[in-house]
Amino acid sequence: MTVTVDTAAPAEASTSTDRASELINAMAALPAGHPSRPGLRDRAIEGWMPLARHLANRYANRGEPRDDLYQVAVMGLIKAVDRFDGERGVDFAGFAIPTIVGELKRYFRDKTWSVRVPRRLQELRLAITGANNTLSHTLGRSPTVADIAGHLGITEDEVIEGLEGARAYNSTSLSTPIADSGTELGETLGGEDTGFEDAELRIALAPALASLNEREQKIVTLRFYGNLTQQQIAEQIGISQMHVSRLLTKALVKLRGQLDGAGI
Incomplete structure (x- = not known):
């Protein structure tokens, strides 16, 4: 039949x-x-x-x-x-x-994940995506980490962890052909003179850093000014490397929010 x-x-x-x-x-x-x-x-x-x-x-x-x-x-x-x-x-x-x-x-x-992540993070990413879509309509703006956490009944750290895991969903190889001539994606990635942007960023960064609590400031300083690894920071502060990773991500989200507010 x-x-x-x-x-x-x-x-x-x-x-x-x-x-x-x-x-x-x-x-x-x-x-x-x-x-x-x-x-x-x-x-x-x-x-x-x-x-x-x-x-x-x-x-x-x-x-x-x-x-x-x-x-x-x-x-x-x-x-x-x-x-x-x-x-x-x-x-x-x-x-x-x-x-x-x-x-x-x-x-x-x-x-379809480019990098294997725990099932819990995969499901968390889907929940965050759904919450983001729902809240965008109800709030009339992009929801914050706190908005999503409140909607899902989880902590802000868990939302940040889910957003980190989402980065493993898609990736594109630099060897991907993008033209009949055989040009690869990696060959098109040029560099721009970012000196002016860097200067502007440094001016806005001081008040942004001031918005962090003492421990977040210390972790950011050790990581980006002291060039310490997360493991080295964990040993110095006396917490786990995973906790350092979460705190660092949370701090960077705050900084990004401050810099976005400053138009950077």
Whole structure:
């Protein structure tokens, strides 16, 4: 049986969907181990393939091959077919769609990070992204770290940690060709005379530093003026290197906010 969503006439598509529903309901009604169940299962999967392709196409043009996305969607479809229970009063489409979409989202969460980061940070990054979108609409401006922390019910340090982890999501190789001549991305990265900008930045930096607390000022000074590593700073202050990293990131976020306010 060949079923297509994109080219079939509406009546034909409806008939195909009805037939696919009949197959899945017939399969679900049979007890496990029934000799007719495997055949009905295969035909039901085939009948619902257009749904898997349709959902996979929603996630196209996000940097992943369409064929790979389709395969992921099919795996979600198979899970839905195998787990479907017609006695729960939910039609198959209503059960299958969130199952397939869940597989696609999991694929992007697990497979498209340039650098592997803990699952907790991956999920935190998604939560922060969602909060940022929501708050941007409700507040009418870009939300601050404090806004996002309050919305999600987490600490500001956790928000900063999630933002740090997000940096691992995408990367582009400097060897990436950008022209038919073979020019690579790295060859186009030139340098500008930043002397004037540096002078302006130094003038604005003093009051920005004054906005930090004593420990943050010390960490920034040791890192950027003393050229100490985070581990060396941790040993000098008596805290962990991870804590130094978080405090340093938090301090830099504050400095960036102060400099943005100064128009730098």
